[in-house]
Amino acid sequence: MELADFCVKYPFSKKAKELLDSENIQLSDEIVARGLERVKKALAGETSRSSAFHKSDKVDEVASYAAARMVLGYMRNRYLTNRFAVAEAKRANHYLSGEEATVVDEVAAEFGIVSSSTGGKLFVPIPTFVKFAPKSIDYKLINRNVHAGKVELIYREKIRLTEEAVKKRAEHIPIVKNAPESVKKAAEVLKAELPKLEPMKTITFKEGDNPPCIERLLEQVKKHENLNHQARWSLAVYLVGKGMGIEKVVSLYSNLPDFNEKMTRYQLEHIKKRGYTMPGCSTMLTYGLCCAECRIGNPLNWKSKEERMKWHKERENNA
Amino acid sequence: MLDEGVRRFAIGKISEYYAHTAKFAIPSLEKREFGIGNIKKIDARHLSFNSEQEFRNYLVTNTPLFVSHSAAFYERPGATPIDKKGWLGAELIFDLDLHAEGKYGVYPIIDKVRDDAIRLVEEFLIEDFGVDRKNIIIIFSGNRGYHIHVRDPDYFDLGIEERREIADYINGTGLNYRNFFEEMEIPGRKLTKKLGPKPSDHGYRGRFARAVIEKLEKEPRSISTVFSNDEKRTKFVDGIANGDWNKTSIADIVERLEPIAKELPVHSIDTDVGVTQDVSKLIRVPNSIHGETGLIAKIVDNIEKFSPLDDAIAFRMDEKNAITIVFTEDVPALNFGKTSYQEFKKDEKKELPEAFAIFLMLKGSAKITS
Numbered sequence: 143m144e145l146a147d148f149c150v151k152y153p154f155s156k157k158a159k160e161l162l163d164s165e166n167i168q169l170s171d172e173i174v175a176r177g178l179e180r181v182k183k184a185l186a187g188e189t190s191r192s193s194a195f196h197k198s199d200k201v202d203e204v205a206s207y208a209a210a211r212m213v214l215g216y217m218r219n220r221y222l223t224n225r226f227a228v229a230e231a232k233r234a235n236h237y238l239s240g241e242e243a244t245v246v247d248e249v250a251a252e253f254g255i256v257s258s259s260t261g262g263k264l265f266v267p268i269p270t271f272v273k274f275a276p277k278s279i280d281y282k283l284i285n286r287n288v289h290a291g292k293v294e295l296i297y298r299e300k301i302r303l304t305e306e307a308v309k310k311r312a313e314h315i316p317i318v319k320n321a322p323e324s325v326k327k328a329a330e331v332l333k334a335e336l337p338k339l340e341p342m343k344t345i346t347f348k349e350g351d352n353p354p355c356i357e358r359l360l361e362q363v364k365k366h367e368n369l370n371h372q373a374r375w376s377l378a379v380y381l382v383g384k385g386m387g388i389e390k391v392v393s394l395y396s397n398l399p400d401f402n403e404k405m406t407r408y409q410l411e412h413i414k415k416r417g418y419t420m421p422g423c424s425t426m427l428t429y430g431l432c433c434a435e436c437r438i439g440n441p442l443n444w445k446s447k448e449e450r451m452k453w454h455k456e457r458e459n460n461a
Numbered sequence: 462m463l464d465e466g467v468r469r470f471a472i473g474k475i476s477e478y479y480a481h482t483a484k485f486a487i488p489s490l491e492k493r494e495f496g497i498g499n500i501k502k503i504d505a506r507h508l509s510f511n512s513e514q515e516f517r518n519y520l521v522t523n524t525p526l527f528v529s530h531s532a533a534f535y536e537r538p539g540a541t542p543i544d545k546k547g548w549l550g551a552e553l554i555f556d557l558d559l560h561a562e563g564k565y566g567v568y569p570i571i572d573k574v575r576d577d578a579i580r581l582v583e584e585f586l587i588e589d590f591g592v593d594r595k596n597i598i599i600i601f602s603g604n605r606g607y608h609i610h611v612r613d614p615d616y617f618d619l620g621i622e623e624r625r626e627i628a629d630y631i632n633g634t635g636l637n638y639r640n641f642f643e644e645m646e647i648p649g650r651k652l653t654k655k656l657g658p659k660p661s662d663h664g665y666r667g668r669f670a671r672a673v674i675e676k677l678e679k680e681p682r683s684i685s686t687v688f689s690n691d692e693k694r695t696k697f698v699d700g701i702a703n704g705d706w707n708k709t710s711i712a713d714i715v716e717r718l719e720p721i722a723k724e725l726p727v728h729s730i731d732t733d734v735g736v737t738q739d740v741s742k743l744i745r746v747p748n749s750i751h752g753e754t755g756l757i758a759k760i761v762d763n764i765e766k767f768s769p770l771d772d773a774i775a776f777r778m779d780e781k782n783a784i785t786i787v788f789t790e791d792v793p794a795l796n797f798g799k800t801s802y803q804e805f806k807k808d809e810k811k812e813l814p815e816a817f818a819i820f821l822m823l824k825g826s827a828k829i830t831s
Contacts, residue, residue, distance in 0.1 A: 267615065268590055268591070268627075269615050269616055269618075269619060269623070272619065272623040272626045272627060273619065273620075273623055275626070279635070282626070282629070282635050283626050283627065283629065283630040284629060284630045284633070284634070284635050284636050284665065285635070285640065286664070287662075287663055287664060287666075288589045288590075288630070288663060288664040289588070289589060289591075289663035289664060290588070290589075290591040291589075291590055291591020291592070291615075292591065427634065427635060428635055428637045429635070430629070430634070430635045432634070
């Protein structure tokens with residue numbers, strides 16, 4: 143693969159940075175405009191695929207990643223940054239999935255993800271695994287084959303760890319204080335396109351209204367963290383079960399960095415129509431979502447302080 | 462609140478211990494934050510020292526009842542607030558302790574925590590995590606448990622979430638042993654074949670298979686009376702060796718094994734306080750004194766033989782250095798310093814060896830007679 147092609151696909155790599163340095167690329171208005179497009183696409187939930195043909199075009203494309211980061215570093219909007227990171231990570235995964243092993247190994251090694259193979263099986267060190275494992279039940283250490291400091295995994299999972307590593311690097315953006323005029327302008331444009339989020343107003347819960355596992359999920363949504371499928375599903379079933387309207391849940395879920403309105407709405411209606419039951423505490427534990435020992439059997443059995451007081455009072459009155 | 466006379470007496474003795482006896486070996490001491498406590502375990506933190514001598518001098522002169530250092534290393538350990546310190550990494554720490562009724566209830570059963578500490582080190586840290594034995598330090602906490610410090614640089618840069626994942630693995634959060642089994646249909650027959658873990662498997666799978674076999678050999682009836690029959694038991698055990706769990710007529714065999722699965726994790730790891738997860742946590746300095754017992758938070762070389770109330774004693778146990786104390790509450794019978802003591806009654810006066818007297822006084826059960 144040509145160096146420029148590699149860098150277009152993997153603009154977060156050391157090679158990409160070296161390419162920009164060697165070509166002495168300046169942050170022109172055009173490059174900032176391309177960076178802006180890159181973030182806009184992320185915001186729209188699209189992944190930008192390269193169509194660059196000439197070398198200079200390719201170099202500009204690599205630079206657009208750096209420009210996008212500059213704009214985001216200036217804006218310091220967590221929602222935008224997370225969406226950008228998720229889009230870049232998915233883009234990298236798309237390219238990696240079509241690469242030969244040597245290329246995957248090279249990109250993974252950028253993040254210190256180095257695997258070893260014994261007896262036809264692939265292993266990575268435990269610290270590497272826990273650093274880059276996506277938050278999903280399948281990747282919980284306890285469900286893995288662990289031995290002598292190593293975790294067994296398959297090639298597709300190595301790519302998935304690399305995707306997570308790309309996301310982590312992409313969301314770690316230094317603050318930009320003195321931005322050039324073009325960056326400031328791009329920031330203005332983006333600000334206007336941001337969805338008007340007032341997420342927490344759509345939630346009428348008070349502190350202590352929900353069990354700790356749900357509180358934790360709500361907190362993560364608020365911080366625009368990406369929830370895995372089980373977490374998203376469980377929270378949705380809980381909220382619907384509590385009688386929250388679909389619109390409100392959709393608006394809450396729009397905080398998620400890979401929010402897809404159509405899909406969310408479809409799933410929620412499905413939950414409501416089929417009347418799915420809330421996963422019990424033991425299932426929540428298996429999902430890795432339980433974070434306290436409330437002994438209530440099911441998160442929906444949680445009683446707020448007021449409800450508990452009322453319950454005690456009624457019991458006393460009846461006695 | 463500790464009696465002032467007791468406090469002054471204990472502090473004097475602790476100071477002597479720090480001046481003459483205490484052996485410290487704190488790697489990267491100058492990169493650690495220290496905390497001291499008299500009323501609580503930590504009243505003040507953000508302290509730092511440039512050398513062991515400087516640290517020791519501080520303890521001899523100021524003598525707190527508790528002294529802790531950070532699991533973390535910092536560029537500027539004395540800087541405040543924490544995010545100005547420049548975090549460089551942290552040892553992996555596990556806190557194992559036991560809770561029981563009453564002030565002294567834990568001591569007769571403290572070997573249970575020791576057994577957990579041994580399992581944590583041998584089965585989890587060495588076998589599963591591949592940590593070199595020389596990088597694992599076991600410390601008696603000075604009261605009712607053990608602290609394990611993992612000094613393997615490969616684990617130093619893990620963040621909070623990642624440490625939580627490791628703690629989850631060890632205390633079994635999210636463990637579902639039913640996932641170890643797969644049902645395989647046998648073509649042409651109505652039967653399904655249960656494929657399960659083998660004793661030679663790694664991690665929890667192998668641990669589970671081995672524990673089941675051990676149970677079958679030691680207490681077969683606890684699983685089913687069927688296994689009292691040698692032939693039936695041997696047949697089932699031989700099947701498990703190959704991952705074949707069908708060699709029994711008990712239909713709900715997998716369900717019956719749940720109690721065994723529940724015993725696999727190390728439950729006494731205290732993850733509520735988040736020692737493992739908290740990357741800025743302070744932990745008692747190894748070989749310092751625990752101010753609630755006067756015992757040494759001792760680095761344990763041979764845990765199999767370690768007995769806290771005999772082997773972590775800092776002060777004198779000989780008759781010549783006995784002191785007279787008066788009990789302010791009843792104390793149950795206890796073994797201390799390789800001696801058995803009968804119970805003590807409130808208002809009883811007694812001449813006891815210095816180390817035991819200090820232990821009882823710091824526990825708030827006695828005072829010095831004036």
